[in-house]
Amino acid sequence: DLQDWCISRQLWWGHRIPAWYDADGNVYVARSEEEAREKHGLGADVALTQDEDVLxxxxxxxxxxxxxxxxxxxxxxxxxxxxxxxxxxx
Incomplete structure (x- = not known):
């Protein structure tokens, strides 16, 4: 009876998941928001929100x-x- 294990937690401390989301739900994985923008060619006009969960x-x-x-x-x-x-x- 193996089941998937959730690696995230809904806590206010811990190692934050390095994923940012835009308004359309696209996910950008990077070490920082700046790296995500550079890596994916996102301008300052694209609002990004970091995942709120922690590992x-x-x-x-x-x-x-x-x-x-x-x-x-x-x-x-x-x-x-x-x-x-x-x-x-x-």
Whole structure:
């Protein structure tokens, strides 16, 4: 009985989902609103609203070791403690 797991939460703190929406419901994924505009050629006349949900705590918990080991650089510590290209948890 596997079911999809919702990765977002309706909280006021946490890692915000990096998605912006225009008035027509189009989704633009980027690290920032400025990057979304540049990446998709959107002018200042296009109103964008960032997704209001945040990622589940497991998402940020999984990033903790990467942040302390120097990611996104390829550091010796990262190679020692995460010696793979895929990390599956659960």
């Amino acid at each position: 589940d705590t497991w998402f940020s918990s999984g990033l903790w070791t990467f942040g302390t080991l120097g990611w996104p650089e390829k550091t010796p510590e990262l190679e020692t403690f995460h010696p793979s290209s895929v990390l599956v948890t659960g």
